[in-house]
Amino acid sequence: MSHARGVPASVSDSAFPGIDYARQTLAVAEADIRKLIHDPVELLTRMIQPVLWLLIFGQVFTRTHAIPTGGISYLDFMTPGVLAQSVLFGAIFYGISLIWERDLGIVHKFLVSPAARSSLVLGRAISSTVRSLCQMVLVYLLALLLQIHLHLSPLAIVGVVAAVIFGSAVFSTFSLIAACIVKSRERFMGIGQVLTMPLFFASNAIYPLALMPIWLRNLSRVNPLTYQVDALRSLMIVGGTTSFGLAPDFAFMAAALALLVAIATHLYPKIIT
Amino acid sequence: MDGISDAQTPTERLSPASAIESAVETRALTRRFESLVAVNQLTFSFPRGSIFGLLGPNGAGKSTLIKMLTTLLPPSGGTALVAGFDIVREPREVRRRIGYVSQMLSADGDLTGYENLLISAKLYGISRAERPRRIAEALEFMDLANASTRMVKHYSGGMIRRLEIAQSMLHRPSVLFLDEPTVGLDPFAKQAVWKHIRDLRHEFNATILMTTHDMQEADELCETIAFMHQGRVAAIGSPAQLKTAVGPQATLGDVFIHYTGAEISDGGDLRDVARTRRTSQRLG
Numbered sequence: 001m002s003h004a005r006g007v008p009a010s011v012s013d014s015a016f017p018g019i020d021y022a023r024q025t026l027a028v029a030e031a032d033i034r035k036l037i038h039d040p041v042e043l044l045t046r047m048i049q050p051v052l053w054l055l056i057f058g059q060v061f062t063r064t065h066a067i068p069t070g071g072i073s074y075l076d077f078m079t080p081g082v083l084a085q086s087v088l089f090g091a092i093f094y095g096i097s098l099i100w101e102r103d104l105g106i107v108h109k110f111l112v113s114p115a116a117r118s119s120l121v122l123g124r125a126i127s128s129t130v131r132s133l134c135q136m137v138l139v140y141l142l143a144l145l146l147q148i149h150l151h152l153s154p155l156a157i158v159g160v161v162a163a164v165i166f167g168s169a170v171f172s173t174f175s176l177i178a179a180c181i182v183k184s185r186e187r188f189m190g191i192g193q194v195l196t197m198p199l200f201f202a203s204n205a206i207y208p209l210a211l212m213p214i215w216l217r218n219l220s221r222v223n224p225l226t227y228q229v230d231a232l233r234s235l236m237i238v239g240g241t242t243s244f245g246l247a248p249d250f251a252f253m254a255a256a257l258a259l260l261v262a263i264a265t266h267l268y269p270k271i272i273t
Numbered sequence: 274m275d276g277i278s279d280a281q282t283p284t285e286r287l288s289p290a291s292a293i294e295s296a297v298e299t300r301a302l303t304r305r306f307e308s309l310v311a312v313n314q315l316t317f318s319f320p321r322g323s324i325f326g327l328l329g330p331n332g333a334g335k336s337t338l339i340k341m342l343t344t345l346l347p348p349s350g351g352t353a354l355v356a357g358f359d360i361v362r363e364p365r366e367v368r369r370r371i372g373y374v375s376q377m378l379s380a381d382g383d384l385t386g387y388e389n390l391l392i393s394a395k396l397y398g399i400s401r402a403e404r405p406r407r408i409a410e411a412l413e414f415m416d417l418a419n420a421s422t423r424m425v426k427h428y429s430g431g432m433i434r435r436l437e438i439a440q441s442m443l444h445r446p447s448v449l450f451l452d453e454p455t456v457g458l459d460p461f462a463k464q465a466v467w468k469h470i471r472d473l474r475h476e477f478n479a480t481i482l483m484t485t486h487d488m489q490e491a492d493e494l495c496e497t498i499a500f501m502h503q504g505r506v507a508a509i510g511s512p513a514q515l516k517t518a519v520g521p522q523a524t525l526g527d528v529f530i531h532y533t534g535a536e537i538s539d540g541g542d543l544r545d546v547a548r549t550r551r552t553s554q555r556l557g
Contacts, residue, residue, distance in 0.1 A: 020398045027395035035383045038424070105377025109440070112343050112373040113396040114365055273346055 024115035028123020032097075033130055043131065047138050050086045054079065054142060057206075067207050072149070072239045079148050080232035080240065081205030083139045087132045087164055088199060088225055091171035093192050094128045095179030102271050103185075111269060118265040121176060125261070128172030129165045136164050149238040159235040159246070166253040167228040171199075173260040180267035205229050209243065227252040296321045296448045296480035297342060301351035304337050311337040313504035314351065319482075319497055321447070324474060326495030327484045328525075330533050333501040335484045336376065339452050342482070343373045356447045369397075372441030372479075376452040380437050382426035386417055389425060390440055397444035411439040414476070415469060431462025435469060442473060449473070451483040455490060463487075467494060488525040498525075500532045507532040 036042070054075070061067065062074040069077035101107045110120050143150055151157075178195070182188050202216055203225040209217050220226045231249035234242040242249065298318035304311045312334040319325045327335050340346035342355055344364040352361045356370040380389050390408045399407055412418040415435040425433060434454060441449060454470065455463045471494065474481055485491055491498055492512050499509040508515060508528070516523045519531045 023398060024396055027392050030395070031381065031384065031388075031392045034388055035381075038383060103377075104382075105375045105379045106381055108345060108373070108375045108377070109379040109393070110396065111345055112368055112371065113393075114368040114398065115396050116365075269345070272340075 021116060021119055024113075025119040025123045025126065028110065028115070028120055029126035029130070032124070032127035036127075036131065043134050043138075046086065046090055046131075046135055049089060050082050050135070050139050051142060053082045053085065054146060058082070058146075061206075068210065069208070070239075070241055072237060075146065076148050076237050076240070077233070078206050079139075079143050079150075080236045081203075081229050083136060083160075083164070083236070084167055084203075084225055084229045084232055085200055085205055086135050086139060087167045087228075088171050089196060090131055090135060091128050091168045092175050092196050092199070094124070094131075094172040095175030095177075096185060096188050096192070098124070098176055098179045098271060099183065099185050099188055102183075107272060111272065117268050118261060121173065121261055121264045121268055124176060125169040125173050125257075129168040132164050132168035133161065136160070151236060151238055156235050160232060162250070163228050163231045163235065163253075166250065166257060167224070170224045170228075170253060170257050170260060173257065173264050176264045177260065177267055180264070180271045183271065199223060199225055203229060204233075204243075224253055224256045294320055295354065296323075296325075297353060297355050297482060299338075299342075299351065299353040302338070302341060302348055302353050303350035304334075304341060304346065305349045310504050312341065312348075315504070315506060316351075317499060317506050317509060319480075321480050322474075322478060323496045324470070324481045324483065324494050326491040326498040327482065327501060328486075328488075328491055328498055328529060329501035329507075333533070334504040335501055336452060338501070339373075339450055339482070339484065343371060343450055344368055369444070370447050372444070372446035372449040374434070374437045374441050374449075374451050374454060376456060376484075378433060378437070380425050380428075380433050380440065383424065385422050385424055386412070386428070386432075386436050387421040389436060390421075390443065393440040394443050399444060407443050411443055414472070415439040416465075429462065430458050431465055434458065434462075434466050438466075438469060438473070442477065442479070445477055446479060448480045448482065451481060453484055453486065455485070455487060463490070470494060488529065492525050500529060502533040 058075045058078050061078070065074070067074055067077070098107065140150070175192070178191050179188055182191055202219045203223050204220060205225065209220055209226070212220060227244065227249040230242050230244050231246055231253075233240040234246065244252075295318040299315050302312055302315040315334075315338065327338070329335055337346065341348050342353055342360060344360050344367050348361065352359055354360075355367045358366040358370065360367050380386075381392075384392070387408065390411055391404070394404045394407060409418075412421050415438065417432060417436055417439065420428065420432060425436065428436065438449075438451070438454070451470070455466050458466065467490065470481060470483075473479055483494070496511060497509065498512055498515060500507045500515075508518075510518070512525060515528045516525060519528050523531075
C-alpha cells in the first residue's frame with residue numbers, strides 16, 4: 001500500500017510548504033532570466049522608446065510651459081512618467097511569451113509539474129520585474145545625462161524600485177490574463193496595441209490629472225499606472241509631489257496585483273485547451 | 274491479461290487490490306468538446322511496470338486521453354486513478370508521480386541542456402543537495418553529458434527527445450507518459466530513443482504509457498497495446514494476441530485497420546497535422 005500511494009523518494013515533501021512554493025516560483029522566473037542572460041539584445045531595443053520620449057517629446061514640451069507641473073521643469077515632471085511608460089510597454093506585451101511557449105509545448109511541462117498554478121503566474125511576474133529593473137537602470141543613466149533633478153538617496157531608490165516592481169508585476173499579469181483569453185499571437189498583438197495607448201493616456205504620466213476632463217480623470221483613477229506614476233514622481237524627483245500619498249499608491253497597486261494574480265491563476269491552465 | 278477483451282462491455286468492477294496494482298485505471302472517463310465526444314465512457318486499466326501502447330488514427334482521442342491522465346485537461350465525466358491517485362480530486366498528488374513528454378518540443382531551445390534539467394529539478398522540488406547528482410546521472414544515462422553546456426536549439430532531434438525524457442525522469446515518476454516520442458526522428462535516432470525507453474523501465478522500474486503511429490515501434494516496445502477508435506478502446510491485448518486474433522499472417526497494421534476501419538493515412542484535422550509537422554520540422 002505504501003508502495004502504491006507513497007511519495008516518490010526523490011520529491012521533497014517539505015515540512016515547510018512555503019519553501020517548495022518559493023523554490024518553484026523562482027524556478028519559473030529563473031528559466032526566463034537565464035534566457036535574458038543568453039540573449040540580452042531585447043533590453044537594448046527596449047531602451048529606444050524612453051530615449052525618444054525624453055530627448056524629443058520632452059525637449060520640445062519643456063519649452064512650452066503650458067502644462068502645470070507644480071513648480072518643477074516639464075522634463076523633470078515627465079521623467080517618472082517615461083519610466084512608468086517603459087515598464088508598462090515592456091510588461092503589457094510580456095504575455096505573448098506564454099502563447100509562444102504554449103505553441104512550442106514548454107507550458108505543458110510547467111503545468112504537469114507539481115508547482116502550484118499561482119507560483120507559475122508569480123514566477124512570470126518576477127521575471128518581468130527583472131526586465132523592468134534593467135530598464136530602470138537605463139532610464140536613470142539617461143536622466144543623469146539630461147541633468148534631471150533626481151533624488152539619489154538609497155531610501156528614495158528603494159522606493160522607486162518597489163514602485164517599478166509593482167507596476168511591472170501588475171501589467172505583466174494583466175498581459176498574462178489577456179494571453180489566456182485570446183490564445184493566439186495575432187489576436188494578442190491586436191489587443192496589446194489597443195490596451196497600451198489608453199492605459200498611457202488615461203494616466204498622469206505626461207500631464208497632471210487636474211488638466212483632464214472629468215470623465216478621463218475618473219478613468220485615470222482606476223488605472224494602476226496613475227498610482228505608480230504618482231508614487232514615482234514624489235520618490236524620484238526633487239520637488240516632485242504625490243497627489244494621493246505613498247501609502248494609498250502602494251495599497252492600490254498591491255490590491256490590483258492580488259486581484260490580477262487570482263484571475264490569472266484561474267485562467268492559466270486554460271491556455272493549452 | 275488473457276485473450277482480447279472488449280474494453281467497452283460494461284466492465285467488471287475492479288477490486289481495490291487490483292486498483293492498487295494498476296498504474297492507470299480509468300472509470301467511464303469522458304471528454305466532450307461541444308458536440309464532439311473525444312473520449313467516450315472509457316474504462317480500462319493496465320498494470321504497473323509495463324510498457325503500454327496507445328494506438329489509433331488521428332482524432333481517435335489518444336491525445337485527449339493523455340491530457341486528462343496528466344491533469345492538463347479536466348474530464349467532462351468519469352475519472353481515473355493514476356499511480357493510485359484520482360486525477361479529479363487529487364491532481365497535485367498525481368503530478369508529483371508522473372512524467373510527461375508531450376508530442377511537441379517541451380525542452381527550451383534558448384537554454385542549455387543542463388539549464389533545462391536544472392529548472393525541471395527545481396520545479397519538482399528536488400533538494401539542492403540532491404540536484405547535482407540527479408542531473409549528472411540523467412545526462413549520463415541519456416548520453417548527453419558532452420552536450421550539457423550547449424544551447425538546446427543546436428541539438429539534433431534525437432538529442433532533444435532524449436533530453437526531454439531525462440527531464441521527465443528526474444523526480445523518478447512511477448508513471449511516464451510519452452506522446453509520440455519518436456515522431457519526426459530518423460530511423461537511427463528512433464533506435465536510440467527506443468533503447469533508452471527500454472533501459473528506463475528496467476533501471477527505474479517505471480510504467481510507461483506511450484502513443485505512437487509507428488506499428489514497428491509498438492511491436493518492438495509495448496507489452497500491451499490498446500487500439501483507440503472514436504473515443505473508445507476498440508481492442509486491447511499483447512501484440513501477439515492482437516495479431517493472432519485478426520489472422521495467421523496479420524501484422525499490427527492489419528490489426529489497426531481491422532479495429533479502426535481506417536486507412537492509416539486518413540484522418541486528423543488541420544490542427545493535428547500542423548502541430549505534427551511543426552514538431553517534425555524543428556526536430557529535423
